[in-house]
Amino acid sequence: MASRITFAGFVLDASAYTLTGPSGSIGLERLPMELLLLLARCPGTLVSRQEIRSALWGPEVHIEHDAAINTAIRKVRQALGDDPAQPRFVQTVVGKGYRFAADIRLPGQDLRFTLTFKGREILLANGDTVIGRDPEAHVCIDEPSVSRRHATILTSADGAMLRDLGSRNGTFVDGRRVDAPTPLVNGAVV
Numbered sequence: 001m002a003s004r005i006t007f008a009g010f011v012l013d014a015s016a017y018t019l020t021g022p023s024g025s026i027g028l029e030r031l032p033m034e035l036l037l038l039l040a041r042c043p044g045t046l047v048s049r050q051e052i053r054s055a056l057w058g059p060e061v062h063i064e065h066d067a068a069i070n071t072a073i074r075k076v077r078q079a080l081g082d083d084p085a086q087p088r089f090v091q092t093v094v095g096k097g098y099r100f101a102a103d104i105r106l107p108g109q110d111l112r113f114t115l116t117f118k119g120r121e122i123l124l125a126n127g128d129t130v131i132g133r134d135p136e137a138h139v140c141i142d143e144p145s146v147s148r149r150h151a152t153i154l155t156s157a158d159g160a161m162l163r164d165l166g167s168r169n170g171t172f173v174d175g176r177r178v179d180a181p182t183p184l185v186n187g188a189v190v
Helices: 030-040 049-056 065-080
Strands: 004-007 010-013 018-021 024-026 046-048 090-093 097-100 113-117 120-124 127-132 151-156 159-164 182-184
Touching: 010 030, 018 065, 030 049, 030 065, 030 097, 046 049, 049 065, 049 097, 065 090, 113 151
Parallel strands: none
Antiparallel strands: 004 010, 010 018, 018 024, 046 097, 090 097, 113 120, 127 151, 151 159, 159 182
């Protein structure tokens, strides 16, 4: 598996043992980092609590594994800004384990960003795409609730990031108001 995994504006680098997010470097202790690496290396796959125990501690360590796993998961979620009630990254499979739910991108994968509006798919170019009611906007949406320059989507090799441009009615991603640059995942509703 590649040493560098990108997802939703985050970069997880196994060789440098770092996690970087939209706002910069994110500190993670050893166990939460090891757990995140374990989950991200097999996205969409259930990783059992037993597999986590074996990978993080091995058979010789005698501790309360369930509490330690719960603590490590909580720290991973905090680092990613993930809500356990509506997870975007780490899903709990009750009584079984965890699944990494984010779309990951490995180095060298081609990216294609699109925005779908009223059944029409709009291909986004790399860089800033301004969305608004203004006819000069890259993506013109002639709706009364949309400001002239409502929001921008920045696309790059690291993913897509949404930023509100001071719109009157605000910008929302999956029902949550955006107050800061927000990473977009595949299928996000803006």
